[in-house]
Amino acid sequence: MLRFRFAAICFAAATICPHSTATAADRAPSEQPPNIIYIMSDDMGYSDIGCYGSEIDTPNLNALADKGIRYTQFYNTARCCPTRASLLTGLYPHQAGIGHMMNDRGYDGYRGDLNRNCVTLAEVLKPAGYRTYLSGKWHVTKQIRPQNEADKQNWPRQRGFDRFYGTIHGAGSFFDPNTLTRDNQYLSPADDPEYGPEDQTNGTFYYTDAIADHAVRFINEHHFETGDQPFFMYVSFTAAHWPMHALEKDIAKYKGKYDAGYDAVRAARYQKMIDLGVIDPNATTNFPVPENSKEVEFWEWEKRNMEVYAAMIDNMDQGIGRIVDALRDTGQFENTLICFFQDNGGCAENYGRGGKGVDRAEAATLPTLPEDYLQGDMQPKQTRDGFPVRTGKGVMAGPADTYIGYGRAWATVSNTPFREYKHWVHEGGISTPLIVHWPSKVTRHGELEHTPGHLVDLMATAVDVSGADYPSVFHGGNRIKPMEGKSLVPTFEGKPIEREAIYWEHEGNRAIRVGDFKLVAKGAKGKWELYNIAADRSEQHDLADEQPERVESLAAIWQAYAERADVLPLNPNKNGKKK
Numbered sequence: 001m002l003r004f005r006f007a008a009i010c011f012a013a014a015t016i017c018p019h020s021t022a023t024a025a026d027r028a029p030s031e032q033p034p035n036i037i038y039i040m041s042d043d044m045g046y047s048d049i050g051c052y053g054s055e056i057d058t059p060n061l062n063a064l065a066d067k068g069i070r071y072t073q074f075y076n077t078a079r080c081c082p083t084r085a086s087l088l089t090g091l092y093p094h095q096a097g098i099g100h101m102m103n104d105r106g107y108d109g110y111r112g113d114l115n116r117n118c119v120t121l122a123e124v125l126k127p128a129g130y131r132t133y134l135s136g137k138w139h140v141t142k143q144i145r146p147q148n149e150a151d152k153q154n155w156p157r158q159r160g161f162d163r164f165y166g167t168i169h170g171a172g173s174f175f176d177p178n179t180l181t182r183d184n185q186y187l188s189p190a191d192d193p194e195y196g197p198e199d200q201t202n203g204t205f206y207y208t209d210a211i212a213d214h215a216v217r218f219i220n221e222h223h224f225e226t227g228d229q230p231f232f233m234y235v236s237f238t239a240a241h242w243p244m245h246a247l248e249k250d251i252a253k254y255k256g257k258y259d260a261g262y263d264a265v266r267a268a269r270y271q272k273m274i275d276l277g278v279i280d281p282n283a284t285t286n287f288p289v290p291e292n293s294k295e296v297e298f299w300e301w302e303k304r305n306m307e308v309y310a311a312m313i314d315n316m317d318q319g320i321g322r323i324v325d326a327l328r329d330t331g332q333f334e335n336t337l338i339c340f341f342q343d344n345g346g347c348a349e350n351y352g353r354g355g356k357g358v359d360r361a362e363a364a365t366l367p368t369l370p371e372d373y374l375q376g377d378m379q380p381k382q383t384r385d386g387f388p389v390r391t392g393k394g395v396m397a398g399p400a401d402t403y404i405g406y407g408r409a410w411a412t413v414s415n416t417p418f419r420e421y422k423h424w425v426h427e428g429g430i431s432t433p434l435i436v437h438w439p440s441k442v443t444r445h446g447e448l449e450h451t452p453g454h455l456v457d458l459m460a461t462a463v464d465v466s467g468a469d470y471p472s473v474f475h476g477g478n479r480i481k482p483m484e485g486k487s488l489v490p491t492f493e494g495k496p497i498e499r500e501a502i503y504w505e506h507e508g509n510r511a512i513r514v515g516d517f518k519l520v521a522k523g524a525k526g527k528w529e530l531y532n533i534a535a536d537r538s539e540q541h542d543l544a545d546e547q548p549e550r551v552e553s554l555a556a557i558w559q560a561y562a563e564r565a566d567v568l569p570l571n572p573n574k575n576g577k578k579k
Contacts, residue, residue, distance in 0.1 A: 012382065014378055021510050022353055023459040024036050024532060033130075033466045034336060034464055035232070035327075036229050036463055036465065037338045038121075039136035039235040039323075039338065039339065039341075040087065040235070042080060042238045042342070043063070043242070043343045044240050044313065044342045044429045045188075045342075046344075046414075046415060046416070047417075048435060049313065050062045051065040051066075051070060051433075052273065052433045053272045053276060053416065054313075055265065055310075056254075056313050057253065057312060058313065059321070060324060061317055061462065064307070064320075064338060064340065065437075065446065067437060067439065067447065068438070068442055068446075069389070069442060069448075069492070070278065070449070071434035071453060071491075072279070072448055072449065073451065073452040073453070073533075074431075074434035075430045075455070076454075077092075077093055077430065077455065077504045078430045078453075079422060079423060079507075080170055080343050081093075084137075085097070085140050086137055086456050087458055087459075088114070088122075088159075089119065089121075090456050090457075090459025090470075090484060090485050091483070092567075094566040095109070095481050095565050096115060097118070097566075098114065099505070100465075100506070100571070102141065102142040102170070105572045110572055113141050114140075116474075116475040117478055117479060117481050119475075120160050121234065121530075122134075122160030123161075123461055124459070124471070125232045125462060126160055129229055129230065130229065130230050131232070132233075132237075133163045133233040133234070134161045134233070135165050135166055135212075136165075137167050137237070138167065144179050148156065149449060155184060157543075159183050164181065165210075165214040166236065166392070167238070169243070169261070171238070171247075172379075172380075173239070173243065173245065173399075173403070175205060175206065175245060175373070176375045176383070177375065178206075178375045178378060178380075179374070186374050187206070188375070192272065195210060196576060197277055199487055201247060203345070203401065205359065206247055208239045211235065212320065212323060216322050216326040217343050218231075219233070219323065219330060220326055220329075223307050223331075223332060230466070235323065237314040237319075238441060239313060240309050240316070240536060242315050242347065242403075243350065243351075243352065243397070244247065244308040244312070244396070244398065244404050244405065245312070245402070246308045246311035246312050246315060247373065247398065248317065248398070249313045251398050253310075254306075254310040255306075257310065258304060258306045258310075261515065262413055264411065265413050266286065266289060266413045270416055280537070283535050284537050284538045284545065287538065288538065289412045290408070290409070294409050297393075300407075301394050302410075305404060308397040311392055317433075320340070322425065334440045336436075338436070338437045341432045343432075343433045344427045345411075345414070345432075346410070346414030346421055346422065347406075348407065348411040348422065349405055349422070353405060354392065355393065356394055357391060357392025357394045357395030360387065360390070361388070365387070366382045367386060368386050369386075383401050388404070389402070390402055392404075410421040415431075417537075418538060418539070419539045421524075423506065424503050425510060427539055428499040429435070429509075438492070441465075444493075449494075451491050451496060451497060453486075453488060454485065455485075457485040457486050458488075460483050460488075464487035464490060470482075500514070500557075501557055503562075504551045507523075508571040509526075509571070510562075512555075514557065516530050516532055517550060519555060524571050528551050528555055530550060530551050530554070539562060
């Protein structure tokens with residue numbers, strides 16, 4: 001495996017340059033700023049990891065939670081690229097130019113590219129002496145087919161990262177990802193001299209492994225080459241976003257795990273979440289999985305989708321374990337702040353689930369692709385060895401020639417016990433685990449933290465712990481918008497943080513939370529709903545008609561936010577017109 005290859009490289013580096021291991025490792029943790037690692041998964045629900053209620057095996061995340069803090073009311077933005085924009089900049093997504101996806105909709109909040117009135121975590125931390133690394137998904141620029149170097153102005157290396165390995169685009173095959181990039185150049189996973197079959201599981205390229213393995217590489221190389229500096233690393237997994245792709249060794253662990261069906265799995269999760277304390281049974285409802293979302297005719301196929309989904313999460317957790325091991329092996333574990341979170345709730349999209357699929361051919365029917373072929377499609381037309389990529393009911397997920405999502409019913413299980421899914425700003429779309437682990441500073445081991453927070457807080461937290469200065473001017477004199485978040489550092493010691501409100505908008509879905517009350521609506525024309533989250537986090541009892549004055553007050557605060565934060569007009573179409 002890759003970690004042994006890198007270990008050999010690092011041993012050689014230590015032999016040639018023995019002084020390179022001394023400065024950072026020998027200094028007391030209290031005398032230096034911490035390393036910071038932000039780890040984000042993709043399209044996963046609140047209950048999908050073990051320490052938040054899941055039956056999926058996530059021992060490494062569980063171990064971080066056991067020696068750290070689990071936050072029970074942390075939020076994302078309900079969609080992949082807006083979440084990445086918020087995380088990277090400490091702003092709400094429209095302020096960074098990414099209120100929707102990666103296309104220009106004619107307004108500053110919807111340009112589909114990071115603007116020059118924001119700074120990334122890497123751009124803030126580099127002047128404070130940090131080395132900066134990114135392994136995984138980027139997805140904050142529309143320039144996925146650059147014609148020249150200028151088109152890469154919003155690629156990772158141009159936005160502050162010293163090293164990058166990953167994908168520029170937002171989704172793709174786990175066995176042959178499109179826009180796979182090292183630093184500033186596209187590459188083919190079948191023609192990569194730095195990460196070949198000898199570095200992979202049974203000689204098979206699998207993107208989740210590759211993301212983790214390159215994070216390990218960056219940790220090791222940093223230690224032996226620039227170990228007197230702290231580092232910031234953003235690890236952006238694509239697990240468990242569709243397509244449901246996983247290695248057979250991981251799928252085998254979950255064979256038969258979901259035979260009992262959606263409702264039984266959801267009920268077991270709900271009870272485990274109560275036992276763990278991550279939800280309050282008096283404030284939540286384990287409402288049933290919608291009957292119209294359940295698959296009956298193709299049940300064996302449906303079970304397989306969830307088995308593969310679980311395997312994807314399991315594999316990601318294994319990779320996180322290797323990252324933790326690399327920190328331990330290089331003496332950097334104690335003074336590294338690790339935060340794990342998710343980009344949105346479980347995904348109810350119907351991708352690849354329409355119609356009846358065809359069986360796999362006995363032999364390849366298409367030409368074999370050359371090793372240096374660059375995959376350019378989100379959904380490949382074929383595998384590298386010549387098999388057509390298949391979708392539809394009955395196509396058993398897992399291998400490279402399949403391309404399927406796990407559907408609304410399993411997403412309801414993922415989001416136990418919350419309403420709605422990715423895209424929507426009800427709790428199921430925006431609730432994420434947050435695990436914080438920092439041995440030299442965080443002494444609250446295994447505790448739960450109920451203070452509400454949002455991804456915008458992670459910039460403020462990084463600035464706080466690093467001693468970095470958040471700039472008011474950057475990018476050649478451009479004025480930078482002030483941070484929107486609050487540092488989470490006080491909560492490390494159980495102290496409160498004060499804020500006016502937390503805000504959301506995506507595709508016209510909009511919400512505001514002030515204290516325990518949340519105002520939320522579906523769609524640009526949807527009626528405001530009001531919930532007391534402390535008493536009804538599952539959002540089953542709308543109080544809007546009972547408390548019209550509170551609705552009016554919260555709606556006015558949200559409107560003021562929308563006007564100042566480039567949110568309006570709501571959900572413009574691709575031509576810049578309101579829908």
